Amino acid sequence: MSLLNSSGRTATLWMLVAFIVTFAITRGITLMIRAGRGPFRDNVRGGLHIHHLVYGIFAMMFASLAEFAARPAQPWYEVLAVVFGVGAALTLDEYALWLHLGDVYWSQEGRKSVDVVVYAAAIGAVLLVASNPFARQAGVGNWAFAVSIAINLVFALLCAIKGKAFTSVCGVLIPLLAIIGAVRLATPDSPWSRWRYRPESHKLARARRRETARREGRLARWRDSLTGLGPGPH
Template sequence: MWTLAQGGWFRREIVDTGLLPLFVFLCSFIAGFGFIRLSVRMIRAQVRWWPGNIRHGGLHIHHVVFGVVFMVVSGVSLILVNAPSDTEKSVLAGVFGVGAALVLDEFALILHLRDVYWTEAGRTSVDAVFVAVALCGLVLLGFRPFALIDLAAYQADPTAGKAVLLAAYLVLQLGLAVVTLLKGKVWTGLVGLFVFPLLLIGAFRLSRPEAPWARWRYRNKPKRLARAVRRDERWRHPVISAKIKFQEFLSGRHDLPDKWRDR
């Protein structure tokens, strides 16, 4: 039977590589997000036995407040603990993960400075959670940003030539990532930091029609803009529809009238 003591994948790839705190962070982050989404959906459904919103007087205290407290407490504790052990770091990472989940679940509220939780704009919060889970998952699976890989190689053998090549590569990678993001390809740009060919694809292919790049570069190129619109409708719209259905399955619909904003 597979056990940690026998040196399975978990011990070899997570524990022995010092990634246990990140693993605990990711697990607590997912658990925190799952719980808070269950809670707000129960409140939204007006389930009588489920505790309602937390209020002080007439003030609705959003869960992002508790998330900030958890993050600050765990972060300061990690700073204050002298040479923390893996167990201590893992415990604090777990607290930080729960706090981060509560904060990112209301990321749209922070971004818009108003309660848009159950509106279309509230989907931004779920997108932020998905991005955080994906990036942490890539690191746990052994992927590393190419910049960190090259930096490690340079530190192992620091020479002037390698320093120049490293600086040039970092500039290239950053430039391609910026162009990709300006073209409206957020996922491609972020994952491309781990898988470099994606940055090349994202940077040199057509921009999405609503992205800043299209507004700046396609204004006087109606044919290119029309191609971008056709490609977007053919390929991106089905993917977005599938993503929205998955989001609604996990977190509920984000299209209720304004009266539902105060959960």
């Protein structure tokens, strides 16, 4: 059984596309502003810099209120999904700002915004393709169904303990991901690493090498380019 019905899947697709496109456009504009190129400038009113997360919050509030109050049919249902996706992108693009309660958009902490946006987009994609893990299939008994759900949740919990929060969330929807994450090495700063890996152990050394490679690899450089950590004013 699908996790979403047909209308929910269509709305999720529109919301995901709006989310990704808005994030790409927003990052492009902010990078141009930082470089002093193009016609765009910071939105300053009376000496106050109004961040785009403000518009994002209001967009999500409007879309949510309209959905709950009006329960619109198609195509307005999809229109509200687009508005919510736009608002979510604007808000999560400045996730690091409201997490740290400071203007860290162009700092090292600003990388968290890109991470959260990537994770949110990936989870949205998983929702589109995943089946419902909590729907019992025909012919499956109550005990067998309960045991399968419990095992899957255990694997997902192991992923979280091993420092793989994203794999843990996606693993609830796609059990294979939870199994893969649970059997792989933990991250070096995770609870599992502290409990199970001795300071001089080969596993901890491997985990640290993998973490270093992840932080310095191609994806990390791509993330840094989106975060604006290259040369330029901060």
